[in-house]
Amino acid sequence: MIMSKKLLAGLLVPWFSLLLADGARFSPLDLHHQLRDDYLAGRNVSAQIENYVEKTGDHSFDSLKLRTPKRTEGLKLDAAGKKAWFSQDYQSAVDLFSHSYRLFLEDGAASEAGFCLYYIAEILSEQERYVQALQVLEQASHEAADSLYLAALLDESAGFCLWFLDRLSESTHAFSRASDCWRRLAYADGLVGAWNNLAALHDELHLWDQSRLFYEKALEFEDSVQDDSIRYYLHANYASLLLQLKRPDEAKAHLEKARAFSRASPDEFLLIESQVEGLDNSEQRLLAFNPEAISLQIEKALLLAELYSGRDSPRALEATRQAIELSTTHQLRYHKRRSIVALGRLLESERRFEEAAELYQRGFKEEENLYSAELLFPYSRVVSPLFDGWVRCLVESRDNERALDGIRRLVALRRAKAEAVDPSISPMLYGKEGLGLLTQVARVEGKRLRTEWDDLAVHAATVRFPAHGGRPSPVLLELWPDVDHVYAWVTNSKGRVFRDLNLGATVNEILEPVLSALFTDGTYLPRMPDPGSLRRLYRLLVEPLVPFFDSDSLVVVVHKELQNLPLEMLVDGNGNYVLEDYHVSYLPLATGAVPNSVNRLPAPVLVFPKTNPELPSMEREALLLKSLFPHGRVIDKLDSALIGTPGWLHISSHFRLDPEFWLASGFDAVEGKTNALALLPAARSCALVSLGVCHAANAYALSSPYWLGFSELYLSRGATALVVSRWALDDLSMRIFRDFYIQCRQGTPMDQALTRARRRFLGLCLERDGVSTSGRHPYFWAGITYVGPPGVRLCETPESERVHSLTLGGLLMVPLALVGVAAILQRRARRGGVEKSSHPKALK
Structure with a gap:
């Protein structure tokens, strides 16, 4: 799709019946310009502003009700700043807006000060300095209280920045708030524009059903839109989607509707028209097309490259190299990445793999964000095509070892970024409220790493894990x-x-x-x-x-x-x-550094907070672990201060997964919610972090950029090993945790202990909600995963205890019998060799 990315989303805006009153056909932007012009002309605008506030509840323009010399001077500087901005004299524009901001701030004109910062952020965004723009937007958000229009602009701008940083989940929340502001203002252009662009985003993500729903909803209110460019993009982009869905007649119909509004973007329309009508039918039109905008010149070159690919290789290569040259000269990094990928694909098609590999590597190593953690390689769709292409070309060139070395360097880089995540922000993450949250997260992950690609610490040599217990090396x-x-x-x-x-x-x-x-x-x-x-x-x-x-x-x-x-x-x-x-x-990364058996550890901490609903197996689980590890410290609160630095850690609780905003996921107990990052400091000393909760290793539904959900974050803090669940954890599956700890207490290495516990589970006959099922169902056991090196023991059992293991087993039966009595009373016992659950799904 030709259209540049505008609004970001992964959300579904709730469909509502939008009442567009007569007063809805206005533009807050036009009103703001009018009020400023009237103010500078010496006219009193207080009555207009009061009338506007009464109708909308928006206080974005309240700063203009009071006339002062500083506000007048600030508006004059603001106007000069816009002139400099439009002439692309960015530094002068920033200086003028900064001076204006200080005057407004000194005079108590908070909303006008916020607008100045918004303009500075937009300039930084145009220069692709997205993290700096986010920081300015966060500062501006403090001036946006009760200012719907200003807040909408700030959130949209933040969404753009987060989108170009490939932070899709965070941008979702920014645009959700912006959409809500437009709805409350009853501003049709803003709301329909948001739906239009959300549809375009879903198209780019290949979520075509959702994309079509957004377009159709936007079309319902098209007649209320005043800005022709919004209507143009609505039909032009829908035409592109319908073309991908193999519905050419409908695509052409919407293209004709877009034509009526194409005067807003005639050059862009020609390119979209060429795609809809077919590149083969548009060659002469493309060749004669001479757009002024550099970005459209690049798009033309890429379309010509696509047209000539496979039929005229020299011309295709020439077109892609022209696109790279244009994007490099004008510092358009997004377009440059796309152009490099296009050229690389052409070289691959000609089996020129060594040239393509060199091109791809130069592309991703020159990427500014490679060492900045706001771009979390390799899961970023922005840069991963470059790295994936490099690996693929090395493999095709039979340089497999170099490809593996590169993959390991990439993971080492991601691990370094995981270490930069700051758990101190965890208390604010559950709320997901305020622009400051998004920019705070960008800063937490936005530190430049003090390393270079060629200096990354990896184990490129053959890695062999040591043999243990008389067994062959893994x-x-x-x-x-x-x-x-x-x-x-x-x-x-x-x-x-x-x-x-x-x-x-x-x-x-x-x-x-x-x-x-x-x-x-x-x-x-x-x-x-x-x-x-x-x-x-x-x-x-x-x-x-x-x-x-x-x-x-x-x-x-x-x-x-x-x-x-x-x-x-x-x-x-x-x-x-x-x-x-x-x-x-x-493991997320092959390493030769394998720890010894971890006996003589500090005491473990076992955490069993009160939950609602109660976890059916928690009482049984707590009694067993107390019996197996009597020196362990048992607490009923998810409090990092209470947990301290244990030898190892086990937590049994509910876990709420936030698939849209991974950092907001965490533990949920009666006493409140605890963000998953809050426990990172405790993991630093742990030989094992055992999470008897749902989804902690969910990389399928969770948009975590790290490996296996939160697993890599805990490993990056120094945890030796983890036992975690990839998906929802059934109450019956807690039997595996109990058997795992019994095996560990007898000195079995942790990887083997979990294997034995799961193999034993395979032989069980289960009853769940009155229905018989087999323990061989993978849902019960396959999600419970051991993450860590093999052969590591949680504890060494003294020889005397090994000799008398039956005695130990007998002692363990006492608390287990008590638990069994309690379980019988609760109708959750094992009866007749059948493991039962009275809950359809007792989840953690």
Whole structure:
């Protein structure tokens, strides 16, 4: 789509019946200009402002009710600043607006001071200095109390900045607030414009059904819009969407409607028309087209490159190089990235992989945000095409080791960014209110890292995890998905081998039928994943690598989409789960630094806060852990000060996942909510962070840019290992946690302890809400994941205790029996060998 990104969204604005009264056909922008002109002309504007406030409740213009010399001088400087801005004399404009801002602030004209900062932020945004613009917008938001129009402008501007930083979830909230302001002002242009651009965004994200709904809603109120450019974009963009949906007749109909308003953007219209009518039919028109705007010159070049690709390679290459030159000369980074990707694809199509790799690498290494944590590589759609292209070209050039080294450097860079996240802001994150929150988050993650790509600390050499307990050394498996391929590196006792796994379909197409059933918050038991799909995944991803597995212990490093898939639940040709043959550990980054067994730790802390609704298994769980670890400290509050620095940490609670704003997720108890970041300091000393909660490792529904939800953040703070759940945690699944701790207490390494606990669960017959089911259903066990190095013991059992393990087991039966009596009374007991739950879904 030609149209530049304007409004950002991942939200669905609630559809309401918008009443556009006679007074709705006004423009706050025009009114503001009129009031300022009248003020400078010496006319009293107080009555106009009072009338406006009475109708709208908006106090954006209250600063003009009082006439003073400083306000008059401030308005004159403001006007001069706009002239400098429009002539692209940015520094003079910023200086004039800054002077005007100080005058307004000194004179108590808060809203006019806010407008000055808004103009400065817009200038910074035009210069692609988005983080600085956000900081100015945060400062301006303090002047926007009761000022609907000013607040709408600030939130929209913040949304633009966050969008270009690829911070889609945060921008969602900014635009949601802006839409609410436009609705309260009954300003049709603002609201319809927001819907129009939200539709364009969903189109870009390939969420076409939602995009179409936004367009159709916007069209309902089209006649109330005064600005022709809004109506032009509405029809032109809808035409582009309909073309993608293979509905050419409807696309042409909307293109004709756009034509009536195209005088607002005639050059852009020609480019969109060329796409709708087909590039083959528009060659001469494109060649004769000479737009003034640099961005449209670049778009023309890219369209010509697309037209000539495959039929006239030299001309296609010439067009893309022209686009790169234009975007470089005029410092248009977004356009430059797109142009580099287009040229790289052309070079790949000609199998010039070494040239393409060099081009891609130069592109992402020159990216200013590479070392700034507000762009969280590699999950950013802004830059990942460059890096993905580089890896792909290295693989095609048979330079597999260099590709793996690059992937590890990338993850090391992301880990460094995770370390920059500041947990001190956690108390404010649940509310998600105020522009300051968004810019605060940008600053928390906006520190430039003091490192360079070539200096990143990675373990490029062959990594081997030490053997333990007389078992062979674990096998390291690293998987990198790329569209319809998965690149696999297997490091075993003999060295490292590489395989390019051709899937025959995109990774998402293969994964989605399996994962969509398991990542659910429904109150019902999800359907059993199709065994055929699980066997297909095994055949594609695991079977070709099995000949290189010379150990039954696998350390799996997965990237991008594959992090959502528990390999343990894949089914081999004999109908067995991978879990039944292998112990599986996960890590975000291969490392040779494996800790020793972690005995003689400080006492653990076991946290069981009061929850509403109550967790059915919590009492049983607490009694067991107290019996197994009598030196442990038990607390009933999620308070980081009380938790301190434990040897290891276990938490049993509700966890509320916020899929739109990942930083707002956290623990939920009767005493209140605790943001997930608040516990990062406690993780620093932990040999294990065990989270008996839902979704803490959910990378499927959560928009966390880090690996496995919050897992990488805890590891970045020094936690040795984690036991976390990828999806909702059923009450019956807590049996796995209990068995895991019994195994750990007997000295079993943590990775093996979880494997044994889950294998035991496979043999259970379960009853859930009166319906019998099998423990082999992956929903109960496959989401519970061990993240950490293999072979690490939570505690060493003294030899005397090993000899008398039966005695230990007998002692443990006493509290368990008490728990069993209580459970029987609550109708949650094991009866006749059947594990039962009286809840349709008792979730954490």
